[in-house]
Amino acid sequence: MATNVAPPHLARRTATSKITTFASDIFRTVPLIHDIPLALSRLKSFPRRLTLSEVSGSFGDFGTFIPLTIALSRSGAISLPPAIFFAGLSNILAGLAWDLPMPVQPMKSIAAAAVVEQLSRSSVTASGILVGSMLILLSITNLIEVINMIVPVTVVSGLQLGLGIKLSSLGISMVTDLPFASQIDCGLLGVLSAILGVVLLKNEASTLENKIKLLPPAAVTLFLIALTLASIELKINGDDPLYDLPLKMFGPSVVYWAVDGINPSDWREGFFNLALPQLPLTTLNSVVSVAALASTLYPERRKPPHPQTRRSSRHKISTDDNVLSRREVAMSVGLLNSIFCLFGGMPNCHGAGGLAGQHRFGARNGTSVIFLGILKITIAIFFGASALTFFEAIPSSILGVLLAIAGAELGLTGLLLTFKDIHVSSPDSKTKLFVLMCTTVVIVGTGKTQYGVLAGLVAYVFYGDGFEEYKKLLQWARQPTPAATSEEMEDVTTHIEVDEEDDKNDEV
Template structure:
């Protein structure tokens, strides 16, 4: 339907722009953390995210997100790994995903997991992200609660850019309450990514400390659950599948590993956030990719200072609303037994580990009296 002409076009454009802000609650804390704590160069990191986002938007033509890998960024922030070990982990993760995608093994894994187990993983991960969002709100309680309250009614009107509204309110409140920081020098300064050559020891240590723990979460959340959620949001989609998600993430991490970036992935939470705040096409990837490329190549330092103006409480509010969509997206239990399985899996994913939750959930589904073949 094209009734409304300009109004419809405006709502679509504003939805894509708002959707671009939707995943900041997940993206910024991890990226700012690895830059400020580990001392990694912001120019290279933003450039590589820009390349991956731009390619993702053109290839999938849907709002598929690009995020820092959570286990990896946590290890980096806590100082457990060195830059060459980060590069080694990225190379190992990238090579593994490419092999799993090209051989079709990733599809076999995905087909062996019942839908109720996937729903449970979504519910558990969504609950975990929602709790994390509320904890971030507590760090700037007044600003965070204000952002949550303002975003709530805006969310019921899909023509209004909910995420942009939340960011604007948070930044304005932060400036009013905390004062205006000095302006950064905005002259462009070219910063190119630099080559990194990890040794075999770096690859081994990066694999043990980051690669193996991260792969379990990546296969669950960034491949299987993201594919399922994309099928729910975009039934006509033909490109987002486990093997394509494995290949695009694999290629991105191989590139990131040799150019001084950090491990990157897609993610169900990011997809839910982009969709929740209005994104419906790959334009969000092109928009963010172009922006990150410009930041990384020419304006890394002043852009970093600007992004730090967004209060943590506001990022928490964005993360909270996106997490709710992840938790309930595609939730369609076919029987009471599906509900039982999903709840058990969600509890394990929330309190223990998503990868363990998948293993236990599949066994629980298949080898108990209430089980039935996946439909």
């Protein structure tokens, strides 16, 4: 019986073609690098494209960035000036690479766990490097889709809800631990701030017909009130040794070698307590959701697939989200964390909520986040010391309200992630909610995010459809890859010849 065996020279050319295609696909997943001239043209046109609408939209993600960053700083989990500096640099790079209002925000799971469990700065740095490295690996191997298949959405929803409840509870306790009305920073201020925040949040969520355009965003308003009261606090209690007065320019270095002093215990804690629970959140919410939302918000920017993505069925950039591919976003988050956390940056990611918020407030292109990045870098470099002092004087009552709002938003996002797939008449609705609640209650009860994830996976396997789903996944993974037929080998040869002919024409 005759077999189809490719000649040695054809096999070598086929292997070379596959390696070249694979390397080209990886190169195109690295944001900014593969199209530097286009990025430079966007930077050159920045002053002309900077409109009031883009400036307004740049603050659309402050509701998440401000409270989490301040909480991480006050808990000692990050150094504030480097964290702000590298967050701003990430904003600029993302705006130049994609020309979209791509947000850069603290990783919520890491931030919530670090603040609530009082984890060290070394553990947080280690977690950012580990998550970044894992995302780079997932992007290169295109295993980003496998994560979606292994971790059910209900577990991710429960993780978000549990961390949201913990974060909101911490914010509420910061208010209730204060005296009611005997000082500026008091429980009454927290109650009034909460009422104002709810009113402004409702206005933000209203339709254009019902919205009061003069009302500012909630988080920015509360933060400005907090800065005003912090100034009053510094004026009244200027002799307090807690405050570094007088205010001065510059401050701590915005770049330092952050891995000095990280021991094996920090790496272990950063992996199990922070990086591992964060990974499914990042892959699903900061990669898959962002890519899909970008295609929904900006359909006019859809790109036709690259010719080489049609020639390789194995290692290719996803083409269903044509504005941004999942591999691009995963590579971006991976590089930002694995590199910037080495020099003092905090674990950051892109978020679908931030993208939607910045779009809602007027941002339509990368100009908004470039402006925001320049603002952050300016604050970090020139006002680093004053920023630290102001943050120390910020009323805990307002910070607690901001944390409670951020936690509620995180929990609500988790609920909606599952509820969008639940129908009242569906028999598996109770099963999905049970898996979600198992994850949530274990996180809230034990205070350990990794225990909640494990509990959710166990519930998914033994109570839900996880056993059958994982069984199907293993059967699919064990299926052998069919050998290339002579027709496929001939097709590859044709592509190689066409490529060589194109190269010759280009040289001419």
